[in-house]
Amino acid sequence: MEINYPKLKSTLESLGYGVTCFNTAEDATDYLDEKIRNKTVGFGGSVTLEQMGLYDRLAFNNEVFYHRRLPGGKTPRDVCNDAKDTQVYISSVNGLAQTGEIVNIDGNGNRIASILYGHEDVYFVIGKNKIAENYEQTLWRVQNIAAPKNAQRVKAKTPCAVHADKCYNCSGPNRICRTMSVMYGPPFHSNFEIILVQEELGF
Numbered sequence: 001m002e003i004n005y006p007k008l009k010s011t012l013e014s015l016g017y018g019v020t021c022f023n024t025a026e027d028a029t030d031y032l033d034e035k036i037r038n039k040t041v042g043f044g045g046s047v048t049l050e051q052m053g054l055y056d057r058l059a060f061n062n063e064v065f066y067h068r069r070l071p072g073g074k075t076p077r078d079v080c081n082d083a084k085d086t087q088v089y090i091s092s093v094n095g096l097a098q099t100g101e102i103v104n105i106d107g108n109g110n111r112i113a114s115i116l117y118g119h120e121d122v123y124f125v126i127g128k129n130k131i132a133e134n135y136e137q138t139l140w141r142v143q144n145i146a147a148p149k150n151a152q153r154v155k156a157k158t159p160c161a162v163h164a165d166k167c168y169n170c171s172g173p174n175r176i177c178r179t180m181s182v183m184y185g186p187p188f189h190s191n192f193e194i195i196l197v198q199e200e201l202g203f
């Protein structure tokens with residue numbers, strides 16, 4: 001699918017997001033490292049951010065809370081609680097429609113909750129593979145690509161984790177898809193900036 005980045009940028013800006021485009025993840029990492037200094041920063045669980053090495057870069061000049069990088073004596077729940085009260089929150093998303101909708105699915109709900117409320121600044125880093133043409137196709141990719149691949153990554157005992165091929169709409173205690181949010185625009189009272197990277201990042 002061809003992505004018209006100028007048009008996508010304009011669509012997102014018209015909804016109220018700040019938008020910055022980069023050719024590479026390395027350039028996006030440099031940008032965020034320059035921009036975010038002396039802040040408390042929360043991370044949502046994200047393969048994208050890990051591929052960028054963003055935790056180590058930002059931890060040099062900020063206090064960063066990420067539940068996959070636990071300080072001694074802290075549990076993932078402790079760190080998720082710390083991350084929800086930070087000045088800055090950074091995450092990727094599971095899907096972005098070229099019409100502007102942003103879709104996320106969570107198991108714990110910490111990422112969705114922290115994205116939606118409570119931070120001065122929220123950044124989304126989005127690789128080209130997360131972008132679909134419209135809302136319906138974005139929802140499809142979130143349910144049939146992102147969620148199964150995440151289930152496989154965490155070795156969930158779900159039918160989708162075997163081949164990461166599609167959603168089987170499972171039920172029961174092992175289902176990782178427990179919450180979903182659709183953003184039609186940035187919520188009030190926080191600054192949202194979308195960082196579009198013209199490379200594949202995360203899933």
Ligand code: SF4
Nearest residue numbers: 160167168169170177
């Ligand atoms: S609902 Fe179940 S089968 Fe579908 S993606 Fe989520 S965990 Fe996998």
